[in-house]
Amino acid sequence: MKPIINIKYAFALSVSLIFIGSCKKEDKFLDTKPNQNLAIPSSLNDLVNLLNNETIFNRGADPALGEISxxxxxxxxxxxxxxxxxxxRNTYTWQKTLYDATFTQIPDWNNPYAIIYYSNVILETLxxxxxxxxxxxADQIKGAALFYRGYSYYNLVQTFALPYNAGNATNIPGVPIRLTSDLNSRPQRSNLADCYKQIIADIKQSIILLPVVPKLKTQPSQPAANALLARIELALGDYSEALNYANACLAKxxxxxxxxKLxxxxxxxxxxTYLEEDIYHSTLNNYSVFSRTFNYVNPSFVALYDVNDLRKTKLFTILSNQAQYPRFVGSYDIRSLKYSGIATDEVYLIKAECLARSNDIDGAMSALNTLLIKRWKPNTFIPFSASKQDDALNKILLERRKELLFRGLRWTDLRRLNRDPRYAVQLARVVGNTTYMLPPNDPRYAMPIPDNEISFEGITQNPR
Structure with a gap:
């Protein structure tokens, strides 16, 4: 990693954004820190207002290369x-080389590390x-910083490291772990097992410090931390732990x-306005390909929604004279960005999948039906049932696919489900006369580390 340039650049840019584009809840910090060279937090209120900077911690904060892929x-x-x-273009077609000289600052790498830098500053200053x-x-501030740090590292390993393999995690390169704000510290890549150990430790510690109900949807809370742990344990394949954390979230x-009612x-x-089921609000880095006029959803996928399923009309629209190109308009974000936060619909789906994997078929379908009845027209929903485990899993995974579209979660689902031949998917795209393929478990399921990080820091590159 290249902290002297990249992290300092991201921090300086972040400070500039704080001063130039602040919202009301940040004004107190800005009023007392008019010079970015003096922007060193010196009170709890400074730390609170720093954490409240949505431009850094929430808006476009989450990596999006996986969603493009x-x-x-x-x-x-x-x-x-x-x-x-x-x-x-390179990411969309799974090229071995993604970056070029025209785009040297990679937000999918820089934004999470800027958040990690801020979190470390807060933890050291507190x-x-x-x-x-x-x-x-002070406890709530510490809990928020730990949540953001763990969340950012999780997003990084989902993007820049290969999928987790319990039998080989100590031999799989993860990402550099920075637990200090010292920009002269230049750690090499930790192994994937150590990365997840740090991620889970941060978020577990945050739970006992965070409030049950945050003041704003953009702030972390106990339910958000439990839901995030459920997401992480699902990615790791620990369904018992994922279920425990999903239940802990839903209990609160x-x-x-x-x-x-929309x-x-x-x-x-x-x-x-923020949706009721939104637990923690954040959005993907905003690439041009996410414009609704630039992309479309396969019509055969839209056809999977029942005529009485409101998602068919709420999530998609047809632009004039373009019936063959359904457009996704179902983001939970109020600023037209692609929502990638944490919501209860995802938690119910995690619970349903984990119950099915434990062979609790009735419990699994009950969790699924609790969600789906909120998506169908009144008096039209017939509760789903399943005859056996495979039947339940197939239905739950399909509904997960339909519910969580464009949320930045599909990439992780592909990575984890590819380990099971029953659910492995070979991706294919045709551009012009060329067909591009991404087989299951391909090395390209890890994005390359940005070139300047490799050049200046000497860390190992991902094989592609």
Missing amino acids: SDDFNVADIIYPNLSLNLE PKVSTPAQQTL YSSLTDYN TTPSTTGLSK
């Missing part, structure tokens, strides 16, 4: 040359500025949005 959408031949970046009388607030927050959709999202 997944099978959630297609790009028409006429559009493909018009994508803004070679990086987008003991110096807190007093016993402020313990509750289980609200679902009734799609029948009355004010925008042209690019489900609602102009």
Whole structure:
């Protein structure tokens, strides 16, 4: 990794964004820190306002190269040359080389490491500025910093490391782990087992420090941390632990949005306000390929939705005279970005899958039906049932595919499900007269480390 340039650059840019584009909840920190050279937090309020910077921690914070590489959408031949970046075209067609000299700052790498830098600054500053009388607030600040650090490292390993293999995790390169804000520290890549150990430790520790109900949807909470651990354990294939964390989340927050009550959709999202089921709000890095005029969903996929399933009309639209190109408009984000946060629909699906894998078929279908009844027209939903484990898993995984479209989760699902021949998928895309393929378990399921990190830091590159 190249902390002297990349992380410092990301930090300087982040500070500039704080001062130039702040929202009201950040104003107090900005008013007292008018010079970015003096932007060193010196009080708990400074740390609170730093954490409240949505530009850094939430908006476009999550890596998106995996979403571009997944099978959630297609790009028409006429559009493909018009994508803004070679990086987008190369990623879409699973090229061995993604980066070029025209695009040296890779946000999928830089943004998470900027968040990690901020989190480390906060964790190091906190003991110096807190007093016993402020313990509750100090605990919440520490919990938030740990959550953000663990969340960012998880996103990094999903993008830049190969899928987890319990039998070989100590031999699989992960990402560099930075637990200090010292920009002169230049760690090499940790192995994948150690990366996940750190990720899980951070988030577990955050649970006891975070509030049950956050002040804002963009802030972490106990339900969000439990849901994130459920997501992580599902990716690791530990279904018992994933179920435990899913249940822990739902015990404290289980609200679902009734799609029948969605009355004010925008042209690019489900609602102009945060949805009730949104537990923690964040969005993907905003590449041009995510524009609804640049991509479309396969019509055969849209046809999988029942006529009484409201997702068929709420998640998709048809632009004039383009019936062959359904467009996704179902983001949970209110600013037209692609939502990648944590919501209860995902948690119910995790619970359903884990119950099915433990052969609790009735429990699995009950969890699934709790979600689906909120998606269908009134008095039309017939509860799903399953005759055996495979039947239940097939139905749950299909509904997961239909529910979590364009949420940045499909890439991880492909990576984990490819380990099971029953669910392995060979991806294919045709651009012009050329067919591109991505077989299951291919080395290209890990993005290459940005070239400048390799050149300056000497860390190992992913084989492609």
